[in-house]
Amino acid sequence: MCDPILKAAHLSKSYGKVRALEDVSFELFSSEVLSIVGESGSGKSTLLKLLSGIIEPDCGRVTYRDKTGTLLSIFDIPDSLKRKLLRTELGFVWQDPKEGLRLKISAGGNIAERLLAGGLRSFGEARAKSIWWLNRVELPVSRLDNTPEEYSGGMRARLQLAKNLATNPRVLFLDEPTAGLDVSVQARILDLIRGLSSEFGLAVVLVTHDLMVARLLSQRILVMKDGLVIEAGLTDQVLDDPIEPYTQLLVSSILGEA
Amino acid sequence: MEANTENTAIAFKDICKTFTLHNLKAQIKALSGESYTLSFGQCLAINGPSGIGKSTLLRCLYGNYLVSSGEIKINHRGKMVDLVRASQREILEIRTHTISYVxxxxxxxxxxxxxxxxxxxxxxxxxxxxxxxxxxxxxxxxxxxxxxxxxxxxxxxxxxxxxxxxxxxxxxxxSPILLLDEPCASLDFPNRQVAMELFLNAKAQGVAIVGIFHDAEARESVADVTCNLQAPKA
Known part of the structure; x- marks a missing residue:
């Protein structure tokens, strides 16, 4: 079996006296979708920001194996390299679109900016790629020149996805990517992510509160509570046979069947 | 007598499963020591009244439920791997290449x-x-x-x-091993026949089947052996 593409070891983070994350370790492999579930405030988003190097932990390390096979310790590499990775090999879709998009430049401009920062030279090609990705996430191409300010919440989420996928990232961090989407678009986005994962080896860390999304998309799952990973396993096993009291409560609280 | 292990598809031993329901402060014993060894090309039917734990046993064999104790040896690419002690990634590998679950x-x-x-x-x-x-x-x-x-x-x-x-x-x-949980329950008679025919074909090709068959006639047509589940001792 191959080496992990991303490895977290003993990550801890506090904000003042508040413990956001304690001693979290796991490995992520190519072609794998890993879900992180838990109530709000359990540390899910903090974990995602640590994994992508956006914030630094109090202790612990994150190791990323890059395209050339080199192991990079995310908190030890220069900031310039970290930023470069986040523009190319790593993608981050924020729950708050203001973090992931420039609201005052056009949708096409948002995608082109990432492509050009990632090394693409031609504006024409950037525009063509932008159109192609808008189609993949089911945004109308007629809205290419509109700014995200003129987009709905669900459209902004899809634009972030298009922007991130345009550079063919190897790892994608998703923070509640389907939260504001109506169900038919949600299904198509899930299928798109799964397809990229199985066909092109994209590895995904998915933070979600929607257990149905976790079930349909991810092979493995981490359940978080108060900054701790309290249960981890195969997604179907954890959801069908939860062991911890909190996980049982979480699974039994869903309306309908997940 | 030592069985010919090369042809063994799946061998489970002393499988126990107890569910702990924390909010009800209850323990439910579902399986208490099931054992069986099945060869390729054979079909094992799990039988017993509703609620006795047929699906629970099948789900344990897929790694969908965690067993409380016991072992589940799966012939994965010629090697016997214990599903109970396998890593998450090994189980995913076994599911991709060896065990199919309907x-x-x-x-x-x-x-x-x-x-x-x-x-x-x-x-x-x-x-x-x-x-x-x-x-x-x-x-x-x-x-x-x-x-x-x-x-x-x-x-x-x-x-x-x-x-x-x-x-x-x-x-x-x-897949060389097929787990079937009442696969024909919602099928009309002609389609049930078609499905059973396909299961028999698979068996003839050497596929090992563990199945729950609601219909006695269907069960008898495909099963070589039957495992009758008993209510667990409290």
Missing amino acids: SQFLRVIPRVSALDIVAAPIIEKGLDKETALERAREYLLKLNIQERLHKLPPMTFSGGERQRVNIARGLARL
């Missing part, structure tokens, strides 16, 4: 076509897309899902059609 209900991403649903596990095994789609088409047709439906998502299908897509998906990947 559940009672099809659970898939909406809007994905029937053809893609059946082809997905074949692609996951490493076969190219074209071969996978061709084989998916072949199995859907075998199960009387007409060509005009292949491009449609099964969400729009009837219950029986959906279940036939589910069976096609379980069979088309040609």
